[in-house]
Amino acid sequence: QSALTQPPSASGSPGQSVTISCTGTSSDVGDYNYVSWYQQHPGKAPKLVIYEVNKRPSGVPDRFSGSKSGNTASLTVSGLQAEDENDYYCSSYAGTTVLFGGGTKLTVL
Amino acid sequence: QVQLVESGGGVVQPGGSLRLSCAASGFTFSSYVMHWVRQAPGKGLEWVALISYDGSNQYYEDSLKGRFTVSRDNSKNTLYLQMNSLRPEDTAVYYCARVLRSHFDSWGQGTLVTVSS
Numbered sequence: 001q002s003a004l005t006q007p008p009s010a011s012g013s014p015g016q017s018v019t020i021s022c023t024g025t026s027s028d029v030g031d032y033n034y035v036s037w038y039q040q041h042p043g044k045a046p047k048l049v050i051y052e053v054n055k056r057p058s059g060v061p062d063r064f065s066g067s068k069s070g071n072t073a074s075l076t077v078s079g080l081q082a083e084d085e086n087d088y089y090c091s092s093y094a095g096t097t098v099l100f101g102g103g104t105k106l107t108v109l
Numbered sequence: 110q111v112q113l114v115e116s117g118g119g120v121v122q123p124g125g126s127l128r129l130s131c132a133a134s135g136f137t138f139s140s141y142v143m144h145w146v147r148q149a150p151g152k153g154l155e156w157v158a159l160i161s162y163d164g165s166n167q168y169y170e171d172s173l174k175g176r177f178t179v180s181r182d183n184s185k186n187t188l189y190l191q192m193n194s195l196r197p198e199d200t201a202v203y204y205c206a207r208v209l210r211s212h213f214d215s216w217g218q219g220t221l222v223t224v225s226s
Contacts, residue, residue: 003153034211038154045204045219046154051212089154093211096168098144098156 004029004090006101013109017078020104022090023071030071034093037066037075039086040103046089050075082108111135111215113205118220125195125224131188131205131217139163139183142208145190147201148219157203158190195224 005023012018022029022037029035035053038046048057050066053073063078073092077084085108090101117129131143145157158169158179167179178191188205202219 032211036212038213040154045216046213047216048212048214051214052210057214091154091212093208096159097170098146098159100146100154100156103153 004099004101006104009105011107012080016080019074019076022073022101028092035073036091038089113217115217115220118222120223126193129190133186138186143188144206146204149201197224200224
């Protein structure tokens with residue numbers, strides 16, 4: 001199976017909102033509500049920020065939200081802060097296989 | 110608290126083998142499906158393999174089948190990844206990760222594997 005498709009980069013000014021897309025197919029993103037998003041600082045392990053499309057783990061600010069329409073999932077970061085500047089990866093979990101997106105570098109201008 | 114600590118990485122020549130370990134603590138290891146995920150330098154995350162709670166089922170990324178073997182010892186709270194016939198393109202940081210239903214809720218710090226002559 002092919003990786004999920006994410007834009008390589010996204011940017012926004014402090015306080016603005018940015019949305020990162022993650023496109024799969026009807027066999028992965030479109031078929032399961034098992035889309036999650038991970039934030040990764042350079043040189044660090046990924047950190048879960050959204051799971052099951054739109055659920056937030058405890059400790060993750062409510063500025064992070066997720067949604068899905070058809071074969072495309074989205075991560076929205078509202079009220080951008082400098083600390084949000086990181087790499088973000090989407091993932092689709094299908095029980096016996098896992099797909100990741102190629103990652104999006106979010107820049108806070 | 111949940112802790113996953115990988116070890117066993119290093120430099121290996123092409124065609125060589127390496128076994129990675131992931132020591133788990135802070136949770137009931139035998140109750141969780143476990144995964145390996147890797148990340149080549151400057152690249153994105155790539156799923157490698159998963160193993161069921163009791164080790165009876167394993168699944169692999171298609172291109173790695175036959176070269177990599179995932180296993181676990183629940184009595185030692187340890188996950189393993191045996192990597193054979195290593196290639197330069199296997200160079201990456203290898204993470205072990207715990208799955209909670211459908212997502213990775215805990216990750217290790219990673220161990221670097223470098224395949225080079």
